[in-house]
Amino acid sequence: MAALGSKTPPAAAAGLQGRRVLVLGAALVGLAEGPLAGADVTAGGVEQLDGLSLAACDLVLIDADAWEAPALAAAVKALTAAKSPPPVLMTGESLPAGLVRNLLRLEHADILEAPFSPEQLSAAVQGLIAGMVAAPAAASASDSRCWAVIGAVGGSGATTIAVEIATALAERPGKERVCLIDLNFADGAAAAYLGSTAAMRLGDFGPAAERIDQSMLQAFATPVSERLDLLAHPREAQAFDTASREAVLRVLEIACEAYDWVILDMPRHRRAWTLEALSGADEVLVISELTVPALLAARALSDEIEDALGSGLKPRMVVNRLGSRMFGPAPSMAEAERALQRKALAGVSSDWEAAAASVNLGGPIAQHRPKSKIVKDIQMLVEKLAAEPARRDSQTRAA
Numbered sequence: 001m002a003a004l005g006s007k008t009p010p011a012a013a014a015g016l017q018g019r020r021v022l023v024l025g026a027a028l029v030g031l032a033e034g035p036l037a038g039a040d041v042t043a044g045g046v047e048q049l050d051g052l053s054l055a056a057c058d059l060v061l062i063d064a065d066a067w068e069a070p071a072l073a074a075a076v077k078a079l080t081a082a083k084s085p086p087p088v089l090m091t092g093e094s095l096p097a098g099l100v101r102n103l104l105r106l107e108h109a110d111i112l113e114a115p116f117s118p119e120q121l122s123a124a125v126q127g128l129i130a131g132m133v134a135a136p137a138a139a140s141a142s143d144s145r146c147w148a149v150i151g152a153v154g155g156s157g158a159t160t161i162a163v164e165i166a167t168a169l170a171e172r173p174g175k176e177r178v179c180l181i182d183l184n185f186a187d188g189a190a191a192a193y194l195g196s197t198a199a200m201r202l203g204d205f206g207p208a209a210e211r212i213d214q215s216m217l218q219a220f221a222t223p224v225s226e227r228l229d230l231l232a233h234p235r236e237a238q239a240f241d242t243a244s245r246e247a248v249l250r251v252l253e254i255a256c257e258a259y260d261w262v263i264l265d266m267p268r269h270r271r272a273w274t275l276e277a278l279s280g281a282d283e284v285l286v287i288s289e290l291t292v293p294a295l296l297a298a299r300a301l302s303d304e305i306e307d308a309l310g311s312g313l314k315p316r317m318v319v320n321r322l323g324s325r326m327f328g329p330a331p332s333m334a335e336a337e338r339a340l341q342r343k344a345l346a347g348v349s350s351d352w353e354a355a356a357a358s359v360n361l362g363g364p365i366a367q368h369r370p371k372s373k374i375v376k377d378i379q380m381l382v383e384k385l386a387a388e389p390a391r392r393d394s395q396t397r398a399a
């Protein structure tokens with residue numbers, strides 16, 4: 001490929017700051033100092049294109065001359081099959097037509113014939129990045145699944161269950177990526193339970209929510225495990241007031257594009273965005289504990305949500321801390337279902353030792369106490385719900 005100078009006009013690298021760029025081809029890697037200045041550049045191989053999504057990478061640069069044509073063609077084909085693939089810029093001297101055809105099947109892709117100048121490379125990169133930012137968020141075209149988890153009363157275990165559901169989904173076989181979003185902006189506990197850091201400051205955007213794009217979402221996200229990311233707000237008393245409705249809904253929309261599964265830990269009290277967030281979910285799980293007031297509150301909350309959404313989406317009940325008789329007689333599951341006036345989707349066993357180990361050590365129960373009944377119960381819940389067809393349709397999505 002063409003020899004490239006390393007001097008680039010300062011403006012050329014604008015917009016690349018902090019973006020994760022995967023570069024395939026040793027000669028292109030040398031560009032990190034020039035047109036890619038400021039970007040987080042990783043050198044890689046064609047095998048990394050398989051299943052690569054925007055959640056993992058913001059841009060791919062491929063030097064086609066550095067790879068065997070059949071291997072590269074197969075890798076590009078695999079990339080076109082990925083969910084939300086990142087934009088790709090391919091360079092090379094004489095690119096095979098089949099490869100180009102495959103590449104252009106990607107929504108965001110470009111070709112730069114060698115030899116080319118650093119300025120031409122910068123312009124092509126900027127064009128691709130600009131195209132991504134300008135692309136309308138297409139949540140309605142996304143086939144990601146979103147489950148919202150909401151507690152019927154304080155302390156019913158909503159955060160615990162949301163964390164364990166997200167963990168269980170990320171540990172299923174395959175490559176599906178999961179995002180847990182803690183929408184309790186003022187005092188969310190998901191980051192603490194996971195021993196992770198909260199890095200999403202939505203207040204910084206004010207009303208400029210449209211500026212939130214895939215790359216910003218990734219900057220907000222904290223990786224928890226290979227296929228699980230967390231989006232959570234640092235503890236801040238005013239956070240519910242400073243995060244605009246538009247910013248919250250935009251984050252949800254972008255997350256549904258970038259991840260296969262999005263799990264929402266919902267605040268119990270209604271916010272300006274609560275109903276839209278719930279209507280964009282394909283399942284709403286109301287978490288109750290096994291006490292009469294909690295069961296009655298779960299029934300009332302479920303009715304409220306169903307009526308307010310008016311889309312036919314019926315929240316599902318999950319009864320937490322089954323078998324807990326520490327504090328005197330508890331209703332049986334049958335009695336609980338009578339109080340709820342509906343069947344529960346699942347029950348989750350009580351295991352205080354495992355729950356305490358998880359929150360005190362920082363990390364899911366599935367990690368610290370994998371044999372706990374809680375883990376088994378959550379796995380059953382996840383498999384049962386995942387096996388059902390996604391209930392969301394065009395009418396029940398957020399507008």
Ligand SMILES: Nc1ncnc2c1ncn2[C@@H]1O[C@H](COP(=O)(O)OP(=O)(O)OP(=O)(O)O)[C@@H](O)[C@H]1O
Pocket residue numbers: 151153154155156157158159160161189320321322348349350351352353355356359374
């Ligand atoms: N199945 C369970 N067995 C034992 N302890 C549990 C179980 N589920 C949750 N807990 C514990 O109950 C406490 C409250 O749980 P959690 O924080 O998940 O509830 P929440 O509904 O999210 O509370 P909040 O209303 O504050 O958001 C935590 O200490 C948690 O470890």
Ligand SMILES: [Mg+2]
Pocket residue numbers: 158159160184189
């Ligand atoms: Mg909570």
